Amino acid sequence: MINVLYLDDEAHNLTAFRAAFRRDFQVHVTTEPTEAVRILRDQPIEVIISDQKMPKLSGVEFFELIMPDYPDPVRMLLTGHADIDAVIDAINKGQIYKYISKPWNEVELKGLVQEAADLFHHRRTMASEGAQLMDRMSEARVHAARIHRMTEVNASLTEEQTGEIARMSSEIIRLLG
């Protein structure tokens, strides 16, 4: 189940959101930004949705606040009406994934949350694959270095040595995919 955090100062919105999506996602809701930070810390949140217009701080400000500590969850901004300044801020400062206007379309919102979650996981996979690739690259570089050393030391290679070089070469090819 996808872990979704929804921050809005309007409690009725929270109720409606949870009621709408509790069957599909693991929904976490709060009216308080501090509570939201606590949830982020305790739960493996994948998608964050925040209302823009709130008394203490705006949605963009909230995203700015949490970005350094929690860069991975995908951020979406929910707002009552299109305020171009808020949109610009959201993109430049909050680095949000999507901008949703109220009233939300349930199906659409559900799809967006799933897309966001996919993005989250894709990013995560990409990150781990990248790490693996880097490992393999460095291993291949070690083999290559050894081959290089061996050819440099001895002009004439023993049969045993030639066999080792061939083995290492095939290993390098394997590592590089």
Next chain:
Amino acid sequence: MSSRIGKHRVRFLLWVFFMAGWFGADAQQFLGSRMEAMNAEAGQSLIGVERVAVSEDWALLEAAVPNLGLDDEVKWVRLTLDPRSESGQLIEIQNAGIDELTGFMVCDGKVVASYERGVIDQHNWDESLGTYPTFPIPLVECNELVALFRMKSAKPILLPVRIAGPREVLRDSHQRDVLFAAYFGVILVMLLYNLFLFFSVGDRSYLEYSLFILMIGGTQFVLNGYGSFFQVDAFPWLNLRITHFFGVFSGLTTIVFVQNFLRLSRYVPWLHKLLNFYFVVYLVAFVLAAAGQLIWSYNLINFCAVAIFFFIPGAIITMRKGYSPAKYFLLAFTVFILAVLVFVLKDAGIIPYNQWTFFALPLGSAIEMVLLSLALASRITQLKKESAVAREEQLRISQLNERMVREQNTVLEERVRDRTADLEEMNSTMRSTLEELQTAQQQLVQSEKLASIGQLTAGIAHELNNPINFVSSSAQSLRRDFQDMNSVVDSVKSLNPESEDLSASVVAIKQQLAQLDIEFTQKEIDELLKGIEDGTTRTSEIVKGLRIFSRMDGDNFIQAQLNELIESTLIILRSNLKDSAVVQCDLAADLPPVTCQPGRLNQVFMNIVTNAAQAMEGLGRDAEENVVMVKTSRVESIGQSWAEVRIKDCGVGMSETVKSQIFDPFFTTKQVGEGTGLGLSIVTGILSDHNAEVEVESEEGVGTEFIIRFPL
């Protein structure tokens, strides 16, 4: 006409001249050559007339009319007589101006008669015949008969002496009287004539001329022994000096008359100054005479008399400069100077002393006066001509002026027309500019209105979107919840009480309930319903507020509740204010309705409350700390009831300078592009339409309070 009269006058004058000449034609025999004089020093040392008579110091005088000169010494003159032929006749000295004159008749060394005939003794010569001193030669038997004269005078002693019978003396005297009477007649006529002219014409030169005539005539009067006529001898002091005085005054009046007549200050300034000098010298002579220095005074008067010769060149220069009366003046003075010359030459013995030469001076002066009279008339004519010319010139100038004024008027009118046209053009330009400005202003007001409508729309959209969002979302969630519930209900409905596996079914249903987390669902349904109710209420509230706020009958004055208007405004503003400020209301329940334009008043409240919220932004405080206080109450002030609205913030406040300008159009403290600067100026316009009073209290760093009072 005038020239013909002038010719007649000249002819008349020539005739008078001729007649005078005829009168004087009877030549007389003067005895200068028979007389002896003794020098003064010799005379002084002799005591007694007899001793003088027989003195050996006598010197024969040569001229027919001897002149003994001018000094203050005693002079003796001896005339030896023929006792046979001359006894019983009279010795006549034709000089009435000798101050002291005593005649002695000495017969054979003995004085037989003496006579006092000096000026100072005039009262003694009543027995004298005529106006000149006469000395009867006694009828005595003598071998030697001598007449001795003792003289002293402050005037030159001129001695025209003759011996004649009483009848002859009387006849000549009468003749002279007649001549002088004629002369004085002329003088008098001239005097009166010119005085009359002076009084009728008012020209000062007539008076000057009258005085001049008076003085010249007076001089002749006293010179010729007629002083006694005025009984001058009653005043010895004056009697001694009267000749000098007349000399001085005739000089002074002549100078004044000539200066003004010839207009010397204008035509011959140097002569004018010179005559002023002579004037002063005459005054000195006067003072000397008054002080008793008679000889010096007489010398000075003589010296000044030279001035007369300057008149001729003065008159010529004046004439040359086109002043025609100078002609007559020149003629008059030429005649007079000739007469004076004759007089002087006669005194000097160069030409014979006779009636003719003697009478030259009075005759000359008479002619002079007549001619001067003519000159004066000519001068008046000239002046008239000049004034006529001047008048003509003036007329011409005034006509010229008039023409110029007319021309200038035309030019001015043209200019005025041009200027008016310019002004009209400018006016129309200004009018169109004004229209443009008004249009621009209307557009600005409109745009301000639109801006507030935009603000409003955004606020309302947000405010409506929230409830709509959760109501619609809740409705969908409810449907699902109820589907869950319905599935349980269906299961329950499908329960057959008769069925033996009822308990198993119940367990199944319980399981279904647990699976569906039905308790949570129930709670959720409650919450969702509450949300829907709440959303509906809020929506209807907003719609109601909107209706009140945007009442489009807002431009009509109607009775409305201020509180209601304020509340609706606050609802609309709620979402705008939510992230910046909170509004606290203290609205008086007993506030009566106010006659107002609700739509426009909402704009007022929205503007002021928005400003209040904006004044507290950026102070780094939480929205809860940014409180806008809105208070309504009924107040009594200036004997009237008011509905008072106070809107107070705790923002940055304003300085006095800012405060004084906030109602000015386009004044704004906001960044360019953030505000039009028209909000509060529109607010004042609206409030003044409501006869409302606005008061602003503000302190920097503390906050601002708007107090608005509507008359009830």
